[in-house]
Amino acid sequence: MTTVAAGELLATRDLGAYYGNRQAVADVTIGFRRKAVTALIGPSGCGKTTLLRCLNRIHEINFDARVEGSVLLDGHDIYGGDVDPMAIRRRVGMVFQRPNPFPTLSILDNAIACAPKGLNRREKMEAAERALRSAALWDEVKEKLKTSPLRLSGGQQQRLCIARAVAAEPEVLLMDEPTASLDPIATAVIEELMASLCREFTIVAVTHNMQQAARVSSVTAFMLADETGIGRLIEADDTGKLFTKPTDRRTEDYISGRFG
Amino acid sequence: MQNAEPQFRRVARFVSPADRGFAAVVYAGSILFALLIVGLFVELVLGSWPSIVKFGPAFIFNSSWDPITSKFGALPMIFGTVMTSLIAIVLAAFIGIMAAVFLADFAPRWLGQPLSFLIELLAAVPSVVYGLWGLFVLAPFMRTTIGPALQHVLGWTPLFSGPIVGVGLLTAGIILALMIIPTVTAISRDVIAAIPRDLREASMALGSTKWETAIRVVLPAARVGIFGACVLALGRALGETIAVTMVIGNRPEISASLFAPSYTLASVIANEFTEATTSIYISALIELGLILFLVSIVVNALARLMIWSVRGSERV
Amino acid sequence: MAQSASKHRNLARRRIVGWLGVSVALACAAIGAICLLIILGYVIVQGAGAVNRDFLTQLPHPVGVPGGGVGNGILGTFIILGIATAMAVPIGLLTAIYLSLFGRGPIPEGLRFLSDVLSGVPSIAIGLFAYAVLVAPLKHFSAFSASFAFMMLMLPLLVRTSEQAIRSVPQTVREGALALGMSNFRATVRIVLPTAMPAIITALLLAIARVIGETAPLLFTAFGSQFWEMNPNKPMAVLALQVFTYAITPYANWQQQAWGGALLLIGAVFVLSLGARLMLRRAMRGLEA
Numbered sequence: 001m002t003t004v005a006a007g008e009l010l011a012t013r014d015l016g017a018y019y020g021n022r023q024a025v026a027d028v029t030i031g032f033r034r035k036a037v038t039a040l041i042g043p044s045g046c047g048k049t050t051l052l053r054c055l056n057r058i059h060e061i062n063f064d065a066r067v068e069g070s071v072l073l074d075g076h077d078i079y080g081g082d083v084d085p086m087a088i089r090r091r092v093g094m095v096f097q098r099p100n101p102f103p104t105l106s107i108l109d110n111a112i113a114c115a116p117k118g119l120n121r122r123e124k125m126e127a128a129e130r131a132l133r134s135a136a137l138w139d140e141v142k143e144k145l146k147t148s149p150l151r152l153s154g155g156q157q158q159r160l161c162i163a164r165a166v167a168a169e170p171e172v173l174l175m176d177e178p179t180a181s182l183d184p185i186a187t188a189v190i191e192e193l194m195a196s197l198c199r200e201f202t203i204v205a206v207t208h209n210m211q212q213a214a215r216v217s218s219v220t221a222f223m224l225a226d227e228t229g230i231g232r233l234i235e236a237d238d239t240g241k242l243f244t245k246p247t248d249r250r251t252e253d254y255i256s257g258r259f260g
Numbered sequence: 261m262q263n264a265e266p267q268f269r270r271v272a273r274f275v276s277p278a279d280r281g282f283a284a285v286v287y288a289g290s291i292l293f294a295l296l297i298v299g300l301f302v303e304l305v306l307g308s309w310p311s312i313v314k315f316g317p318a319f320i321f322n323s324s325w326d327p328i329t330s331k332f333g334a335l336p337m338i339f340g341t342v343m344t345s346l347i348a349i350v351l352a353a354f355i356g357i358m359a360a361v362f363l364a365d366f367a368p369r370w371l372g373q374p375l376s377f378l379i380e381l382l383a384a385v386p387s388v389v390y391g392l393w394g395l396f397v398l399a400p401f402m403r404t405t406i407g408p409a410l411q412h413v414l415g416w417t418p419l420f421s422g423p424i425v426g427v428g429l430l431t432a433g434i435i436l437a438l439m440i441i442p443t444v445t446a447i448s449r450d451v452i453a454a455i456p457r458d459l460r461e462a463s464m465a466l467g468s469t470k471w472e473t474a475i476r477v478v479l480p481a482a483r484v485g486i487f488g489a490c491v492l493a494l495g496r497a498l499g500e501t502i503a504v505t506m507v508i509g510n511r512p513e514i515s516a517s518l519f520a521p522s523y524t525l526a527s528v529i530a531n532e533f534t535e536a537t538t539s540i541y542i543s544a545l546i547e548l549g550l551i552l553f554l555v556s557i558v559v560n561a562l563a564r565l566m567i568w569s570v571r572g573s574e575r576v
Numbered sequence: 577m578a579q580s581a582s583k584h585r586n587l588a589r590r591r592i593v594g595w596l597g598v599s600v601a602l603a604c605a606a607i608g609a610i611c612l613l614i615i616l617g618y619v620i621v622q623g624a625g626a627v628n629r630d631f632l633t634q635l636p637h638p639v640g641v642p643g644g645g646v647g648n649g650i651l652g653t654f655i656i657l658g659i660a661t662a663m664a665v666p667i668g669l670l671t672a673i674y675l676s677l678f679g680r681g682p683i684p685e686g687l688r689f690l691s692d693v694l695s696g697v698p699s700i701a702i703g704l705f706a707y708a709v710l711v712a713p714l715k716h717f718s719a720f721s722a723s724f725a726f727m728m729l730m731l732p733l734l735v736r737t738s739e740q741a742i743r744s745v746p747q748t749v750r751e752g753a754l755a756l757g758m759s760n761f762r763a764t765v766r767i768v769l770p771t772a773m774p775a776i777i778t779a780l781l782l783a784i785a786r787v788i789g790e791t792a793p794l795l796f797t798a799f800g801s802q803f804w805e806m807n808p809n810k811p812m813a814v815l816a817l818q819v820f821t822y823a824i825t826p827y828a829n830w831q832q833q834a835w836g837g838a839l840l841l842i843g844a845v846f847v848l849s850l851g852a853r854l855m856l857r858r859a860m861r862g863l864e865a
Contacts, residue, residue, distance in 0.1 A: 056755060058751060058754065058755050061751065061754060063679055063680065084277060086278060086279075086757050086758070086759050087757070088757075089754065089755055089756060089757035090756070090757030091757075093755070093756055093757075094752075094755035094756070096748055096751065096752060096755070098748060100746070100748040100749055100751070100752040101752075102749065102752070102753065102767050102771075103749065103771050104767070104770040104771050104773075105767075113753075113756070113758075113766075113767075114756035114757055114758060161752070164756065165756060168756050168757060278759040278761060278762075279759045279760045279761050281761070282759070282760060282761035282764075282765075283760075285670065286670050286673050286674050286677075287674070288670070289666060289667050289669070289670025289671055289673075289674070290670060290671045290674040290675075290687060292667055293667050293668075293670075293671040293687065293690070293691075293731065293735070294686075294687060294690055296667075296728065296731070297690045297691075297693060297694050298690075299705070299709070300694070300697070300701075300702065300705045300728070303704075303705050303708040303709060304701065304704065304705065304708075306708070307704065307708050354604070355604040355607055355608065356604075356608075358600060358601040358603075358604035358605070359601065359604040359605035359607075359608055361601050362598065362601035362602050362604065362605045363605055366598050366601065366602070367602075367605070374609075375605045375606070375608075375609050378608065378609035378612050378613070379605065379608040379609055379612070381612050382608060382611070382612045384785065384845050384849060385612070385615060385789075385842065385845075386788065386789020386790070386791075386816065386838075386841050386842070386845065387789055387790065387791060387792075388789055388791045388816050388819050388820050388823075388838070388841070389615070389619060389789065389819070389838045389841060389842060390615070391820070391823065392619075392819060392823050392834055392835065392838050393615050393618055393619070395823055395824075396618075396622075396823075396831070397618055438608075438611055438615075441608050442608070445605075445608065469590055469591060469594040470594065471593065471594030471595075471597040471598060472590065472594065474597075475597065495696055498698070499696075499697070499698025499699070499700070499701070500698070501698065501699065501700045501791075501792035502791045502792050502820060506820070506823060506824065526698060526700050526792070529700050529704070530700060530792055530795055533704075533707075533795065533796050534795060534796050534799070545704075546704055546708070549700065549701045549704040550701075552698050552700070552701050553697055553698070553701045556696045556697055556698055556701075557693055557696065557697075559696070560692065560693070560695075560696035561692075561693075564692060
């Protein structure tokens with residue numbers, strides 16, 4: 001059903017999330033396997049994006065947002081009393097659904113925008129190159145590092161955002177439907193990236209595309225909204241097993257396309 | 261909304277230690293902003309206090325303004341302010357609303373856009389330029405042409421009787437009207453344009469002409485917002501100083517004729533403040549400023565309430 | 577038969593009424609436009625005769641002596657507006673940042689209410705405030721007190737439009753910055769504000785265009801001067817004030833210089849509005865990411 005193993009880098013315990021009085025997610029207890037890709041799937045409105053945003057304390061930047069339960073990073077609750085959200089977000093990075101490069105910074109400055117502080121010029125250039133290479137973007141932009149990122153294609157901008165997130169040297173990378181706004185070729189490039197990035201980072205990716213989940217992830221978690229509209233975790237298991245022999249009836253229905 | 265133990269601050273915006281300095285600076289700026297505005301009110305009250313204490317509510321009803329004997333009454337100035345603003349709003353409301361109807365429902369693009377643009381430019385002309393034009397162009401014109409014409413036709417009424425000097429209530433009213441027409445037109449046009457098409461189509465489907473629809477159906481539907489626009493424009497007219505000072509004749513008297521020179525609350529401050537010798541004189545002038553301030557708040561709040569209620573309901 | 581004939585006449589009459597109505601409405605719209613053109617025409621024609629190099633660079637001559645100019649008024653306008661901007665921008669921006677971060681709630685709404693109140697206060701009352709705070713206690717007129725008054729006049733417009741400008745930066749840009757561990761400070765100052773900057777500059781240019789022709793508060797703050805003055809602690813000549821003072825004198829020379837000054841003021845408003853429009857276009861383009 002749900003896998004919670006000790007020694008996981010990131011895990012939740014009875015996590016609930018609210019927008020004002022409306023509860024969007026409830027009772028989610030799940031662990032995310034180290035240095036692997038965990039996919040969050042489910043129909044629209046099942047709370048998977050909300051759950052993702054709770055993992056790096058971005059959910060709370062909305063006006064009425066609230067969280068219950070805990071999220072454990074290396075055993076410590078990131079919602080603890082004196083925890084600095086900024087520090088958490090440096091360890092748990094995020095890539096969004098639509099590419100959002102910083103419009104007033106150049107490609108180079110975007111890449112190193114959140115790099116660790118105290119680097120000199122040379123170190124910054126090296127960090128940028130490393131990050132852009134790991135996002136498979138270096139060769140395409142190395143001649144135009146000082147230009148505006150808005151001139152890049154959608155797929156390139158998304159890879160720039162990945163590079164930017166990677167340059168911050170996080171431990172976990174959250175991806176919210178990273179290929180939703182991209183064409184199939186760009187999607188394939190990003191999926192390849194995810195495969196190589198997960199050797200270094202723990203990745204949690206929300207996707208509405210089941211085939212993508214099957215392709216890129218080693219663990220898949222299925223969420224569904226109950227009758228009152230509250231999102232719950234139904235099942236999480238090794239990807240191969242979840243897709244061929246799901247334990248829960250609702251998972252099977254979703255996978256075989258009976259709804260959603 | 262904020263009951264049930266939220267685990268941490270509802271607005272966790274400045275939680276990071278790195279943001280402490282930033283938070284302090286942002287709070288400081290906002291507090292300073294608020295203090296400046298509150299301070300404005302406080303200083304006006306403090307400055308008027310001697311006059312308030314000495315003259316009391318009779319200040320508003322007393323019609324003698326005599327610096328020499330230190331007898332100060334605001335009635336002539338209130339009269340002048342009210343009359344000029346009344347003339348202005350009557351003229352501007354008619355012209356502005358009619359123009360708005362034309363621009364919103366009847367004007368083809370090639371005509372409507374340039375006309376709208378020119379009318380909005382009226383709002384960009386500085387006040388002192390209006391005064392200058394009023395003093396050297398409109399006032400003489402009033403004396404030579406408009407005044408005599410009006411007196412010829414309507415001289416039997418006390419409103420248009422008496423000598424025509426050129427400067428006076430009517431001239432000031434006309435200049436003010438020009439200054440506030442853009443306000444009336446722009447807001448009314450937006451409000452009219454926001455009235456849903458279905459209303460117009462329903463009316464025309466029942467056999468009304470386009471004009472009848474505009475006047476009998478659309479305008480009433482938009483009346484709250486249009487009224488709000490007029491009240492807002494009125495607020496601007498009440499506080500206008502320099503243009504009025506230059507064409508009103510600056511005499512603290514109440515008379516029935518629109519051709520007579522007069523005085524407004526703002527003009528008397530403008531004209532006499534630097535010459536005021538005694539402290540009670542200064543205090544009386546500041547009290548006039550306080551009256552202007554309070555009136556402007558009330559009028560503007562009313563106007564915004566009306567406009568907001570219309571714009572709000574349109575946000576469907 | 578008779579009925580449909582009278583209906584026909586009725587319709588014709590209503591149509592005529594309609595045409596008359598539209599004509600009146602058109603006339604009203606035209607009145608506004610024509611009056612503007614008339615005023616502009618007078619200013620240009622009368623003012624052009626006065627504006628020359630001497631006019632722009634010289635001090636006013638004593639009464640009755642022909643010639644002279646408004647050089648000190650032009651300088652004074654720049655100085656006073658410069659100081660006013662330097663004061664209004666920090667306060668206005670910080671307040672706008674606060675409002676954009678804290679959105680709803682009693683305190684932000686209270687600030688917006690205060691801003692609306694201030695925008696409706698007659699400029700002469702604001703001049704009285706500046707007098708009470710900076711002229712009376714110090715017992716002398718000063719350009720700084722005029723800057724203070726101008727700052728108050730500029731603030732509501734700055735705060736309201738800057739808040740809108742900051743809000744119009746897409747949420748994903750700000751979230752992207754925060755999600756990578758940037759502090760609110762860095763996210764706002766390095767990412768959000770620069771993105772909103774063209775719109776904020778537009779607001780600033782429009783605010784300056786609005787106050788450049790304000791004369792009323794100057795009467796007892798800057799007070800005016802016949803000399804070159806760069807010290808903000810002293811009374812100073814200001815172009816808008818000179819136009820007013822010259823206009824109400826009986827001297828033809830000075831009256832013509834008043835027209836010249838009016839032409840300069842209109843020209844400045846025109847340039848500033850044009851600049852604002854160009855900036856606005858840049859702002860719109862910047863957001864089409």
